[in-house]
Amino acid sequence: MRPRLFALLFAAAAAAPLPAQERAPAPLIVNPRGRDVVSLDGRWHTIVDPYETGYYDYRLRPSANGWFRNQKSKSATDLVEYDFAASPELAVPADWNTQRPDLMLYEGAVWYQRTFVHPLAPGRRLFVWFGGANYQTRVWLNGVELGMHEGGFTPFDFEITSRLRRDAPNDLVVEVDARRRLDAVPMVNADWWNYGGITRSVLLVETPAAFVRDYVVQLDSRDPRHIAGYVQLDGGSAGVPVQLRIPEAKLSMTVRADANGRAALTLDASKLARWSPGSPKLYDVQVIAGGDTIRDRIGFRTIEARGHQIFLNGKPIFLRGIAMHEESLGSSHRIRDDGEQRALFSLAKELGANFVRLAHYPYREETPRLADEVGLIVWEELPVYWTIQFDNPATLANAKNQLEEMITRDRNRASIAFWSVANETPRDTAPGGGPRLAFLRALIDRAHALDHTRLVTAALEHRYADPNTILIDDPLGAYLDVLGNNEYLGWYDQPLAKTERITWKSAYDKPLVMSELGGAAKAGLHGSADSLWTEEYQERLYRAQVAMLARIPFLAGVSPWVLKDFRSPRRPLPVLQDYFNRKGLVSDSGQKKKAFYVLQQWYRTLAADSSASPATR
Ligand code: GCB
Numbered sequence: 242m243r244p245r246l247f248a249l250l251f252a253a254a255a256a257a258p259l260p261a262q263e264r265a266p267a268p269l270i271v272n273p274r275g276r277d278v279v280s281l282d283g284r285w286h287t288i289v290d291p292y293e294t295g296y297y298d299y300r301l302r303p304s305a306n307g308w309f310r311n312q313k314s315k316s317a318t319d320l321v322e323y324d325f326a327a328s329p330e331l332a333v334p335a336d337w338n339t340q341r342p343d344l345m346l347y348e349g350a351v352w353y354q355r356t357f358v359h360p361l362a363p364g365r366r367l368f369v370w371f372g373g374a375n376y377q378t379r380v381w382l383n384g385v386e387l388g389m390h391e392g393g394f395t396p397f398d399f400e401i402t403s404r405l406r407r408d409a410p411n412d413l414v415v416e417v418d419a420r421r422r423l424d425a426v427p428m429v430n431a432d433w434w435n436y437g438g439i440t441r442s443v444l445l446v447e448t449p450a451a452f453v454r455d456y457v458v459q460l461d462s463r464d465p466r467h468i469a470g471y472v473q474l475d476g477g478s479a480g481v482p483v484q485l486r487i488p489e490a491k492l493s494m495t496v497r498a499d500a501n502g503r504a505a506l507t508l509d510a511s512k513l514a515r516w517s518p519g520s521p522k523l524y525d526v527q528v529i530a531g532g533d534t535i536r537d538r539i540g541f542r543t544i545e546a547r548g549h550q551i552f553l554n555g556k557p558i559f560l561r562g563i564a565m566h567e568e569s570l571g572s573s574h575r576i577r578d579d580g581e582q583r584a585l586f587s588l589a590k591e592l593g594a595n596f597v598r599l600a601h602y603p604y605r606e607e608t609p610r611l612a613d614e615v616g617l618i619v620w621e622e623l624p625v626y627w628t629i630q631f632d633n634p635a636t637l638a639n640a641k642n643q644l645e646e647m648i649t650r651d652r653n654r655a656s657i658a659f660w661s662v663a664n665e666t667p668r669d670t671a672p673g674g675g676p677r678l679a680f681l682r683a684l685i686d687r688a689h690a691l692d693h694t695r696l697v698t699a700a701l702e703h704r705y706a707d708p709n710t711i712l713i714d715d716p717l718g719a720y721l722d723v724l725g726n727n728e729y730l731g732w733y734d735q736p737l738a739k740t741e742r743i744t745w746k747s748a749y750d751k752p753l754v755m756s757e758l759g760g761a762a763k764a765g766l767h768g769s770a771d772s773l774w775t776e777e778y779q780e781r782l783y784r785a786q787v788a789m790l791a792r793i794p795f796l797a798g799v800s801p802w803v804l805k806d807f808r809s810p811r812r813p814l815p816v817l818q819d820y821f822n823r824k825g826l827v828s829d830s831g832q833k834k835k836a837f838y839v840l841q842q843w844y845r846t847l848a849a850d851s852s853a854s855p856a857t858r
Contacts, residue, residue: 269649270398271455273370273446275528275535281357281369281413281443284330287337288323290350295323296379296416299386310384311354311412325354325414332577333443334372336436339574346810348435350418356410359445366448366476367405370398372441372606374417376425381414391639392426393419394602394624395646398446415439424633426640427624432822433566433601434808436575441605449532451478451502456528457652458485458539460510462694465543468510474502474530484529487513498530515554516540516655518595521616523655540613540655546696546722549795551752553618553658559855560618560754560798561844562596563589563826566807567604570831573808573821582608586615588804588827592837593844598756598800601626601664603647612656620698620725620756620800621651622661623684629666631676637683644684648691660688661756663699663717665727674716685720700725700756706746714748723797724749727757730789731782732824740789745796752797758786759802762836763817764828774817780835787843791855801840805829 288295288308295308306312306321314321331337337344337351361367371378375393379386383406387399405411419437421429454475461469472483483504484495490513498504514522523538545552551560568574569581576582582605589597597617599608602624612619623644630636644662651657662684669675681699688697698721706712711728718724724747731737747753762779770777783801790796806825812818821829826837847855 268454269396269646270368270370270446271649272535272537272653273368273398273444275537276446276448276533278370279357279359279445279447281355281445282333283355285333285353285355285439286325286328287331287354288325288328288352289344289347290352290416291347293350293418295352296350296418307384308352309381309386309414309416311414325352331438333439334441335438335577336375336440336575337438338434338436339572344437348419348421348437350416350420351438353415353417353439354413356412357445358410359405359407359447361402361405361407361447364450366400366402366450366452368398368400368446368448369413370396370444370446371439372396372443373603374415374439374441375419375435375437376421377418378439379416381412383412392643392646393440394604395643396441396606396650397646424630424636424639426629426636426643427601427626428629430628431601431624431626432809432811434568434810440575440577448475451476451481451531452533453483453528453530453535455649456535458506458526458528458537459653459694460541460543461507462543462545466509466511468506468508468541470506472498472504472506472528472530474498474504476502478502478531481531484527486527486529487524488527489524504530510541513541516542516613517553518616518618521614521655523613537653538610538613539653542655544658544694544696546752546797548750549747549752549797551658551696551723551797558595558618558797559847560596560800561594561847562598562618562620562754562798562800563592563594563804563840564598564600564757564800564802565589565804566600567602567608568805568807570805570827570829573829576605576608579607579611582611583615585804586611586617588831589617590615592804592826592841593848595848596620596798596800598622598661600803603643603650606650609651609654609656613654617656618658619654619656620659620661620754621647621657622664623647625663625666625681625684627665627667631666631680637680640680640684641687644687645691648688652692652695657695659696659698659723659754660692661698661700661725662688664756665700665702666717667702668715668717672716678716681717682720696722698723698725698754698756700727702726703728709742710744710746712746712748713753718747718749718751721751724751724753725756726753727802728755729758729760731785732760737782737785740785743789745793747795751795753793753795754798754800755790755793755796756800757802758790758799759783759824761817761823762834763823764806764832764834766817774823776835780839783836783839787839796855801826805831
């Protein structure tokens with residue numbers, strides 16, 4: 242009887258509409274670390290829940306003893322079948338997969354629990370902010386659901402002012418479900434490890450009653466002698482004076498917020514030094530409103546696409562790039578701190594890069610800040626990868642939400658030049674377009690509406706017009722500012738000798754970034770330059786690619802695939818792969834392969850030459 246009842250309830254729950262509180266959270270608090278915050282990082286109690294026992298207990302019969310309430314048995318007959326306090330701990334922020342061998346391939350639900358004490362003075366507000374948790378996250382405070390978030394790589398927050406116990410420990414319970422789903426973004430199939438868990442920091446953010454929720458302080462793309470932007474206040478803030486200060490440049494302005502708490506900013510920027518990879522100048526910026534002060538470090542630069550060139554601060558630039566995953570050198574886990582990300586950026590710099598493609602999803606919030614600091618131009622990407630449900634409105638709403646969170650989070654970062662809306666999404670079968678084109682156009686429009694100071698791109702696929710001609714004519718190209726294209730001549734697309742005779746053509750007068758190219762090699766495997774998997778073959782492939790790329794007249798940059806070997810469940814070949822994609826220029830432990838030096842040599846030559854395109858020399 243019971244199992245049957247449970248099955249019925251299970252089916253009912255699966256079909257039930259989402260209750261009201263399961264909306265996406267309110268607009269983000271931008272730059273939470275710009276004010277004093279309390280970190281909730283550390284060891285959290287966890288329960289692995291493959292059958293979603295905790296969730297169905299909540300949704301179907303939200304009993305007094307449900308997991309979300311973190312209850313203890315109150316009497317000898319009070320049945321409580323879980324115990325957070327006695328359950329093992331996991332580190333936050335970190336993926337769970339690499340913390341315990343039994344979790345390496347786990348993709349279900351894990352419940353996290355911790356307590357905190359936070360005395361909050363009357364009139365102050367408190368938020369709990371998550372830097373990112375993969376993939377679906379549900380949060381309860383003191384037994385009350387705060388909400389749910391979908392998407393593994395972008396931040397979200399909940400206000401907890403009225404739910405907080407001011408003088409007693411508060412119970413924070415979080416369910417993270419890493420299951421891949423057909424309607425999700427990304428979908429079920431991807432070439433990287435599906436790292437689950439609270440992979441990024443959790444913060445308590447305390448604010449005054451009226452506070453700075455969001456702000457944009459960027460050069461006006463139409464008139465870069467000025468800063469144009471706005472400050473958005475939250476909480477009864479009409480008429481509140483809002484001040485923007487850049488002390489080093491002796492710049493300051495004050496304006497009053499309108500009835501919606503919004504204050505438009507314009508400020509003379511003619512004396513500000515421009516940010517560039519060679520001179521990554523950042524200014525201390527303060528936004529002050531009522532009792533709230535936010536500090537940031539912001540760089541100022543322009544980025545444009547004209548004809549087939551990209552211009553940084555009005556000068557043509559060739560992007561000497563490298564693509565990467567957010568995975569650490571050495572231990573190969575989801576990157577947890579600045580040090581691990583810096584190690585990847587240092588390698589990119591050693592290669593001679595001025596550009597990084599942060600594939601295939603938004604990285605930690607701190608990462609574009611590091612790129613600002615070290616001087617790397619960034620391509621940031623949404624995980625709209627391969628095939629997703631382009632005809633599903635809920636999938637589009639989800640992708641749009643992730644796009645909005647990414648752009649809202651990062652649009653004050655000078656390093657970010659490109660918003661990429663997709664990677665290798667196959668064309669619609671109808672020549673004029675179909676659901677895929679409509680879906681991606683909606684994302685492009687949204688990106689342009691949210692930010693007119695950056696270029697929108699996507700990594701496209703090409704086709705052969707004839708055996709000697711590759712044509713970039715994906716209908717999506719018409720809507721992009723810059724074309725990305727992935728090609729694997731010499732690897733998936735054989736033979737390598739083809740690179741000598743191929744001519745590249747484009748249907749668009751737009752810059753092209755070759756967003757992927759490459760081939761695999763097992764570090765330390767030496768042999769014939771005709772045999773796949775040897776360092777010598779990969780080296781030969783890079784030489785042939787460089788020779789071909791240098792002949793593409795509309796090429797504005799490259800980001801070969803990939804900086805470091807990375808974990809992927811799609812790569813099982815024993816000895817050669819062992820569940821790693823081996824297209825890295827360095828191995829997972831950081832050992833440089835021969836091809837690294839080929840690319841480094843090319844980048845040195847390019848850096849020494851000021852002309853913007855290799856094809857013009
Ligand atoms: C691609 C994908 C990338 C893969 C790569 C590969 O085209 O964009 O995510 O990892 O190919 O190695 O096959």
